[in-house]
Amino acid sequence: MSDWRESVVPIIHHSKIKVPYTWSVGDTGSKFLRALRDDKKILANKCPTTGKIFCPPKLNSPYSLQPITEWLELAGTGTVKAFTQRHYESRAIAPDAPKITALIELDGATQALPHFLGEVDFAKIKIGMRVQAVFREDPTGHILDIKYFRPVGV
DSSP, X not given: OOOGGGSOOOOOOOOOOOOOOOOOOHHHHHHHHHIIIIIOOEEEEEXXXXXXXXXXXOSBOTTTOOBOOEEEEEOXXXXXXXXXXXXXXXXXXXXXXXXXXXXXXXXXXXXXXXXXXXXXXXXXXXXXXXXXXXXXXXOOSSGGGEEEEEETTO
């Protein structure tokens, strides 16, 4: 007895759909993004139970589920924990975006922040390399108001 799926010829419809939408980043995300945009400051917040420090900040701790209300300002420096290089272009990524992405543990934070690295040759990047935030000249209230991180001392 043959399977019915063997006799079915699929019909594929090719199309494109554009669905514009607007969403809120909430009070926690808004406070974080306003600090980036208005003051070029990187904020984090601290779990009241575990002491873990989150950047970007979280409304509730994923560990204790407790609301997080304690805010901290980070210095904007950190350590590269992992990195990779993009070898292709994508419409989803700004054409001027750096091709190197890293996990950066900001000084004072307990979890890594994924972001771009700039002003550095890929061959010279090392795990443990110290980096500092470089801010855009025209901030808009987006995580990319941090243009990228560059090696400390550049």
